[in-house]
């Protein structure tokens with residue numbers, strides 16, 4: 527059966543997850559959710575099986591993914607799976623949100639739902655893991671994803687789980703997060719160590735950064751994916767939220783390249 531996996535990523539975990547799943551399925555195409563952001567109308571996947579793979583943000587979906595799910599028409603789809611990657615907690619509430627949106631839109635929700643722990647990429651909350659710790663988390667995620675691909679291939683039904691903690695987290699934070707995320711980039715700053723290389727603008731999945739006099743200027747339609755923060759080669763970008771990001775490490779999935787991020791924004795994978 528033909529499969530389309532729609533993905534969104536800031537630092538490569540979800541793209542790597544989508545690729546591992548695709549490798550385990552025959553006839554599978556990856557489509558970037560960010561590349562569809564300015565297209566009009568419903569999205570009708572030309573495939574019998576559809577997957578959505580994305581990170582967890584504040585125990586919910588990235589806002590761009592929630593908006594995408596509202597446009598997804600599943601009339602011709604037989605099997606729908608959701609996979610969220612996360613640093614710690616909130617996976618089940620993000621999957622519940624996805625399931626709920628799909629049911630509202632299509633009278634049917636997820637056939638199978640999975641959350642996969644990967645390195646956390648939000649330094650104001652968790653310092654990204656390094657060295658052996660990072661390698662261990664990635665190896666474990668890879669094994670889990672290979673197993674998930676087998677279950678999807680068999681057409682297993684996997685209901686969305688429930689965690690009271692995740693639900694409480696979502697209830698306490700997600701409304702504020704989703705209402706303020708686009709202007710959340712006002713909390714970014716750039717230091718004098720900026721070399722005007724333009725990488726931050728190149729990797730932004732939603733074209734939210736323009737270069738003004740050699741410095742990034744954020745345009746307030748941010749998704750808070752943190753790609754700009756993590757890709758800056760001289761760590762000139764900081765995010766002034768909670769504990770901040772100065773000296774708190776940076777993270778990118780080892781397989782992620784600048785070209786992957788450009789392809790995500792432009793849709794030419």
Ligand SMILES: Cc1cc2nc3c(=O)[nH]c(=O)nc-3n(C[C@H](O)[C@H](O)[C@H](O)COP(=O)(O)O)c2cc1C
Pocket residue numbers: 534535536537538539540541580581582583584585586611612613614615616617644645646647648750751752779
């Ligand atoms: C704005 C933001 C909010 C996040 N919120 C959560 C969260 O609620 N729970 C969690 O476990 N991880 C959270 N994370 C971490 C990411 O979900 C996790 O690192 C994910 O694998 C990143 O995927 P990506 O590399 O595809 O962008 C958050 C990350 C960001 C940038």
Ligand code: SF4
Pocket residue numbers: 536711729730731732733734735744747748749750751752753754755
């Ligand atoms: S400006 Fe930075 S954090 Fe915001 S969407 Fe672009 S890359 Fe992600």
Ligand code: SF4
Pocket residue numbers: 716719720721722723724725726727740741742757758759760761762763
């Ligand atoms: S990636 Fe860093 S050094 Fe390059 S333009 Fe952006 S802020 Fe400056």
